[in-house]
Amino acid sequence: MLQPVQGSEAGRRVVSEAALGKGPKGEPVLLGCRCDACANEMVPPVVVCPVCGGEAMTTTVQPGEGVLYTHTTVHVGGATWKRPLRLGYVDLPNGVRIFAQLDGDAFAIGDRVAFDVSTLGRETDGTELVGYVFKRVGAAR
């Protein structure tokens, strides 16, 4: 049975907690869920299906690699995030699109990107914000 990571503690808050689990070797994995009724899959795991309202949801491990659908670098918004703040949508091979912060300097649409867990920023009181990110692993195929 997959369990979400309980990573938040004093001085550290895991913003993606609901979507982070541990793999067989203790490595972080990205969790989503599949609706037993309509078969739609999504990130993070939820208790009721936003597509059909079904309540039988099965937690699933998401593919660790995807393709960057679009991205931007943001100069406004919350002061807590690490700068420059790069954001994007990643298309996973199972048909799920996930919004994520991107870790790295240069991105292009179509890049192959991989899941990782990293520091996203800091609260004003110094609390470290941790969550999933995607890193560039190769150019478009």
Added chain:
Amino acid sequence: MSEADIIGVGMTRFGKYPDKHLADIAWPAVKQALADAGVEPKDVQAAYCGSALGGMMVGQRVLARIGMTGIPITNVENACSSSSTALHQAVMAVRAGKYDVVLVIGAEKLTALGGGTLPLNDDDWEVQHGMVMPALYAMRAMRYMHDYGLTREQLALVSVKNRGNGAINLDAQMQKPVTVDEVLASRPIAEPFTLLQCCPTGDGAAAIIVASEKAAKKFAGKRAIRVLASDMTSGKFTSGFRDMTTPEITVRGSKEAYEEAGLGPEDINLAEVHDAFSIAELIYYEAFGFCGRGEAGNFLESGATKIGGKVAVNPSGGLLAKGHPVGATGAAQVVEVVRQLRGECGARQVPDAKVGLTHATGGGIAGFDHGACSIHIFAR
């Protein structure tokens, strides 16, 4: 069932009024609309008020200033579509025969929030991970540029056109024309957007008097503007892949609105569309069928959407120049279209304007193109 007509409009110039209460920003717009319609406060049977961030009972707070309480007042929150949704409610009530004269208000005071990007709900997964509205539109723009070869200069041209229109609209917040070079040289906000490709934040209000055919004849005569379509819909959740270069909710809404009006894109002389960021206006040209998919950049460059072009888009200056006090925007779009259809717009008058549409859409929620969209079509 009655038809619904617009018989009066008014607005408080969009701008920054940090020292005024929201109610004091809004009541002059209501009085202006009443005077424009030639109706007395006692003639108004009900009011619908749209505001996204104005707090509780904005309608009562506004109408309490001017002795118009004791009637049914319904407050509507639907993000950027708040006052266009309020208009939709008013039109439905008039068409149903419930009322003959109804007031619609849109009112917002964004300076009360201290500036910056629009506050989104932090119970949203994407917001928790850094989403802000400029980023959402910017990612649409990046993909559109990738797919269709739209250039940065074409993108900037949206702001140039709309700032030019705003410069001849006394109700616009931004009244200085800008050049492509100035747009591109302004400070970066979210790639590919620079500051001048983002709507300003501000305050403002607009008011509309909706009347039944019978009441319109009595008060407005030939000045009445007919509501041909009043459409309102919500976004559809999807967790999977979707094409971010075409706005699902507006494509669906425009189809419904055209069907209700019995018209098509070729019949529209002017359109006030939701240009919160430069890319949005281009995407909406295509969603409304003014041009084909991927053609928006060239369509803009051809001058087709200028005042005097095939279809004048955002002759008021749009959100980019007129401003975007969120909940007031939809009602203010109607103010512009009604004035254009009556031929009252002077230097920015759209020649021979017979049919116009308004389009307000918004709400950043994970899994949606947008949360809400309201489209109206009007004719003289």
